[in-house]
Each structure stands twice: as structure tokens, then as C-alpha cells.
Amino acid sequence: MVKSNNTETLKQKVEWPASDFSRVPYEVFFEQEFYEQEMEKIFLGPTWNYLAHTCEIPNPGDFVTNWIGDTNIIVNRTSNDEIHAFKNSCSHRGTRIVDEIRGNSTRHVCPYHLWTFDLEGNLTSVPLEKGLKGKGGMPPCFSKENHNLTKLRVETIGGMIFATFSEETEPLVDYLGPHCESQIARLLDQRTPKVTGYMRQMIPGNWKLYNENVRDPYHASLLHLFQVSFGIQQPTMKGGIKMDKDSKNTWNHSILSDIDDTSEKDLATAYEGTDKYEPEIKLADPAIANVPLDLDDGYKTTLLSMFPTSVLAQVDNTYAIRHLRPKGPGKVELNITYLGFEEDTEDQAFGKKLTANFIGPSGYISMEDGEALRLDHDGLKMRSGDYSVLEMGGIGEIADTDYLSQEISIRGFWSHYHQLMGFEE
Amino acid sequence: MNKIELQLKVEKFLFDYADCLNEKRYEEFPSFFKEEDCHYEVQSKENEDLGLTTPIMGCYSHGMIRDRVAQLIDNTLTYRRLNLRHFISNVRIEHDGNKINLKANFQVMQSDLEGVSELYLVGRYEDVLILEQGDLKFISKRAILDSFSIPNMLAVPV
Numbered sequence: 001m002v003k004s005n006n007t008e009t010l011k012q013k014v015e016w017p018a019s020d021f022s023r024v025p026y027e028v029f030f031e032q033e034f035y036e037q038e039m040e041k042i043f044l045g046p047t048w049n050y051l052a053h054t055c056e057i058p059n060p061g062d063f064v065t066n067w068i069g070d071t072n073i074i075v076n077r078t079s080n081d082e083i084h085a086f087k088n089s090c091s092h093r094g095t096r097i098v099d100e101i102r103g104n105s106t107r108h109v110c111p112y113h114l115w116t117f118d119l120e121g122n123l124t125s126v127p128l129e130k131g132l133k134g135k136g137g138m139p140p141c142f143s144k145e146n147h148n149l150t151k152l153r154v155e156t157i158g159g160m161i162f163a164t165f166s167e168e169t170e171p172l173v174d175y176l177g178p179h180c181e182s183q184i185a186r187l188l189d190q191r192t193p194k195v196t197g198y199m200r201q202m203i204p205g206n207w208k209l210y211n212e213n214v215r216d217p218y219h220a221s222l223l224h225l226f227q228v229s230f231g232i233q234q235p236t237m238k239g240g241i242k243m244d245k246d247s248k249n250t251w252n253h254s255i256l257s258d259i260d261d262t263s264e265k266d267l268a269t270a271y272e273g274t275d276k277y278e279p280e281i282k283l284a285d286p287a288i289a290n291v292p293l294d295l296d297d298g299y300k301t302t303l304l305s306m307f308p309t310s311v312l313a314q315v316d317n318t319y320a321i322r323h324l325r326p327k328g329p330g331k332v333e334l335n336i337t338y339l340g341f342e343e344d345t346e347d348q349a350f351g352k353k354l355t356a357n358f359i360g361p362s363g364y365i366s367m368e369d370g371e372a373l374r375l376d377h378d379g380l381k382m383r384s385g386d387y388s389v390l391e392m393g394g395i396g397e398i399a400d401t402d403y404l405s406q407e408i409s410i411r412g413f414w415s416h417y418h419q420l421m422g423f424e425e
Numbered sequence: 426m427n428k429i430e431l432q433l434k435v436e437k438f439l440f441d442y443a444d445c446l447n448e449k450r451y452e453e454f455p456s457f458f459k460e461e462d463c464h465y466e467v468q469s470k471e472n473e474d475l476g477l478t479t480p481i482m483g484c485y486s487h488g489m490i491r492d493r494v495a496q497l498i499d500n501t502l503t504y505r506r507l508n509l510r511h512f513i514s515n516v517r518i519e520h521d522g523n524k525i526n527l528k529a530n531f532q533v534m535q536s537d538l539e540g541v542s543e544l545y546l547v548g549r550y551e552d553v554l555i556l557e558q559g560d561l562k563f564i565s566k567r568a569i570l571d572s573f574s575i576p577n578m579l580a581v582p583v
Binding site for chain 2: 101195196197198199200201202203204223225226283284285287288333338340349352353354356357360361362364367368370371372374
């Protein structure tokens with residue numbers, strides 16, 4: 001690979017003045033050079049990236065295409081019921097082979113010269129390989145097995161299919177850590193997931209701003225007034241964050257609690273000095289807020305943020321896999337897969353349609369995140385040589401908390417980013 | 426009412442609906458829907474074609490339609506102050522008694538506070554209207570988006 005080691009130039013470009021990552025150089029969000037290095041060191045490096053859920057490709061030949069950073073990937077099921085993933089680029093001249101989002105095919109044929117690949121990504125046929133009437137053809141040294149598609153390692157957990165380009169990436173379950181493992185089991189293994197819809201949102205901000213956003217319960221009750229008014233999440237609500245060994249993956253959760261006089265008073269204190277708290281707002285039709293939780297274990301929200309671009313989220317009674325697809329330093333597509341369960345009754349299925357109004361680009365809870373990221377990206381572009389401030393919840397050691405208003409898990413994200421990007425001495 | 430008169434009446438109703446949104450008179454938005462048993466949905470073409478039912482916006486009662494615009498009326502949402510303009514065309518109607526099935530195309534342009542305009546959304550309406558005492562109301566309104574990669578957020582109904 002003709003790639004110079006650009007880490008040195010990145011090191012010269014910015015400093016990380018705080019060893020606890022309570023300061024982040026703004027350049028990492030908007031400089032093209034950082035983006036290019038991320039594509040190589042993170043997305044093609046030792047990370048597991050979400051591709052699809054197994055329920056989307058139930059039959060042999062079923063495929064979907066997805067993105068790992070800037071790289072388009074085909075993931076499919078073979079006739080042996082194995083799942084394989086490979087780069088969607090022909091080994092001949094680089095052409096994109098599959099130009100669909102999803103489908104079924106017994107093989108993948110490049111549209112340009114009809115080079116044909118099996119469902120494991122092996123080259124099986126080259127038209128005119130032996131020439132025509134003794135003339136032409138590929139040279140004798142040409143061997144099809146040297147021209148397979150670029151294959152990725154694949155592992156699944158709870159039906160979530162992850163892939164990695166690197167041979168060095170540790171096994172998926174070790175990479176994700178114990179909290180992800182137990183929460184994925186809680187959310188996806190107890191029942192049989194099925195897709196109930198897709199949603200796409202194009203956010204004009206850097207992909208790492210979204211990673212900060214999902215590791216930031218501090219903002220949740222301040223930016224999103226709706227859930228404050230209706231008791232879905234409040235700054236006074238109980239919950240916390242737990243991280244994996246590298247502090248790259250976060251499990252952030254809040255626990256259902258009754259609103260009483262004390263919590264009303266706590267709320268008024270939390271919002272002192274702002275004009276956001278309006279407890280008198282009520283729903284004209286409260287059906288949406290009264291959908292019972294499927295699981296009776298008390299978790300009102302569960303956000304599993306898995307480095308670098310995957311989130312498994314239970315928000316109220318919605319279940320979704322979110323996946324980030326960076327589109328240059330200033331833009332990221334959020335691709336959401338909504339889940340229901342085969343076991344859902346008609347009432348439960350309708351309940352999930354109602355609570356879908358909480359999430360996504362029009363969600364009462366989440367719609368403002370895109371706007372916050374747009375404003376953040378627009379503002380921080382003016383701050384070369386300066387640093388963002390991450391001190392809420394405490395500085396110093398990056399450790400789990402049993403409270404929600406914190407930015408410690410954001411520092412955890414940056415700690416791992418710093419290491420993967422090669423900033424360490 | 427003959428067919429041409431009905432067509433013109435339906436088109437005027439759609440244009441009034443668009444004006445209500447373009448002019449940010451959100452408190453009037455629910456009045457375009459019949460009070461009992463009305464639906465409003467925004468759906469992606471992707472989900473529609475796959476037969477998947479999770480909506481982008483889904484309101485299944487008049488109360489839910491009022492709730493959809495409540496935060497816009499209260500001005501408590503953090504969202505970009507844009508001027509939106511709807512263009513509605515290719516309006517086709519079929520009627521059965523006082524029920525009217527409607528299909529139309531729409532395009533919504535967005536213009537920012539510095540006057541820069543771009544395409545925001547494009548798609549189709551598939552609506553059911555009812556004509557009662559000379560007044561039209563939506564029983565069901567569905568906006569199906571070709572542009573289902575939503576630019577940043579969708580706070581305002583389409």
C-alpha cells in the first residue's frame with residue numbers, strides 16, 4: 001500500500017493538552033487530513049463495524065450492501081448458511097459490482113466485463129479467459145484464485161453482523177465488552193427480531209460529533225424538552241454509564257422512576273436560569289406516552305454505543321440499530337434500522353408505530369440532535385488551535401458512573417481514538 | 426358539483442394546506458383533518474416499497490395531529506429557522522360518493538435566513554378526503570418521500 005506515515009504530520013498539527021482527554025483539538029472534526037487518516041487507521045484498522053442484522057438476509061443468496069467508512073461492502077448468506085462480506089469493487093478494474101441496496105442472487109457479476117464471483121467472494125469465471133479460436137485470452141500466468149474480492153472477517157452477536165478488515169482485531173465479544181454482550185442479549189436474544197422500517201438522516205456535521213452525542217446524557221434532558229415534560233428522561237433521573245476495558249464502548253442507561261414532589265423540585269433546580277422547563281405541557285392524545293414497555297426490567301433507555309459507528313438503542317419502547325456512514329469531514333449519514341419482534345401482538349406492533357414518533361429525524365426526543373450537530377460543526381470550524389471542554393461529571397480518571405449528567409464517556413471515546421490514530425508517544 | 430369543479434375545489438384545498446405550512450400557521454394545521462378517525466403519516470419510499478410500516482411521522486388521531494405541531498406553536502423546539510415552500514402538482518382525483526382519493530406530487534424547497542435556497546424534499550401524496558356540507562377534510566393524508574435521506578431533521582409536517 002502506497003501510504004506514507006502521516007501520523008507525524010497530524011501530531012505536528014494538533015496537541016492534546018490534557019492527558020484525561022478533557023480537551024479535544026477542534027481540527028479533528030473538520031480537517032480533511034484527519035478524515036483520510038481515520039478511514040485508514042480506524043475503518044480499515046482494528047475495529048468491528050456493523051453491516052446488517054441476520055434477519056435481513058434469512059435465505060441463501062440474500063444480500064445487502066452497506067458502508068464501512070468510505071468503503072462499500074456486500075454482505076450475503078451462502079448456501080451453507082454462512083455469512084460472508086467483501087468489498088464491493090471488482091478485482092479486475094475496480095468497478096462497483098452490486099449497485100443495489102438489497103436483493104437475492106446466486107452469484108455477483110460485475111456489469112463491466114462480467115467477471116463473476118461466488119457468495120464467498122471467490123472469482124469463478126472470466127469471460128474469454130482462454131481467448132477465442134486460439135487467439136487472445138488471459139496470459140498463462142493468470143490464475144483466478146489470485147483475483148478474489150477483498151474479504152472481511154465476519155462475526156455476529158444477537159444477529160448483528162460485524163466485519164473487520166484487520167487480522168489483528170480481537171474477537172468481537174472481547175472487543176465489545178461485557179456490558180454490550182449482556183445488553184445485546186437482553187434486547188435481541190430474548191425474542192426474534194424483525195425489521196419494521198429503515199430511516200436515513202443526512203447530518204451536516206462530523207461523524208465523531210454523533211459519537212459524542214450518544215455518549216452524552218448531559219445534553220439529553222436539556223436539548224430535548226419533550227422528554228423532560230413527559231418524564232422520559234430528566235436530569236434528576238437515575239441511571240449511569242458503563243464502559244468496556246478501552247472505554248471506547250459505552251452503555252448508557254436510565255431507569256424508570258415515579259415523578260414525585262421531590263423530583264419536581266429537583267427539576268426546577270436543574271433548569272434554573274434557563275427558559276426551557278415548562279411542566280404544564282401535556283399531550284392532547286397521551287396514547288404515545290402510554291405504550292407499555294415490552295420488558296419489565298425497568299430500563300427506560302438503553303444506548304449501547306460501539307466504537308466507531310454502531311449504536312443499539314432502546315428508547316422507551318423503540319428498538320433500533322443506528323449506523324453511522326461518514327461522508328467526508330463535514331457530513332455523516334445516520335442509517336437507522338427499526339426493529340420489532342416476530343412475537344409481537346397486534347397491539348405491541350401498533351405501539352411500536354406510535355413510539356416511532358419519539359425517534360429518528362422527526363422524533364420528539366431525537367430530532368434536535370441533527371440540528372445540535374449542525375450548529376456545533378458550523379461553530380467549531382472557526383476554532384483552529386483551540387479545544388473543546390469536557391469536564392462535566394468530573395475530570396481525571398475515566399471511570400463508570402451511577403449518574404447521568406457527565407461527559408466522562410466522551411473522554412473515553414477520545415482516549416481510544418487518540419490511541420488508534422497513533423498520537424501516543 | 427361536476428368533475429372539473431370538484432378538481433378545482435380539491436386543488437384549492439391542497440394549496441390552502443400548503444400555505445398554512447409555508448406561512449407557519451401551525452395552529453391551523455389540525456383543522457385540515459376530520460376530527461374523528463383521521464390519520465397523518467410521513468413515510469419513506471424505501472419502507473413503502475418494502476411493505477415496512479414504521480413511519481417517519483405517524484399520527485393516528487386528531488389529538489396526535491395536534492401534538493405533532495404543539496412544539497412548533499409553543500416555539501420550544503431547537504430547529505433551523507428555514508422558510509419552506511411547497512409546490513404541489515399532478516393532482517389526480519377519483520371520487521366515490523363523498524369520498525375522494527387523491528394522488529399528487531410535491532416538492533418542498535428550503536430557504537435559509539441568508540436567502541440561500543435548495544431542494545428539501547420531493548415525493549407524493551396519497552390522500553383520502555371527505556366532502557361534507559361543502560367542506561373538504563383529510564381522513565387520511567400520507568406523504569411518501571422519494572428523498573428519504575432526510576436533510577438533518579424533519580420538524581414540520583409535509
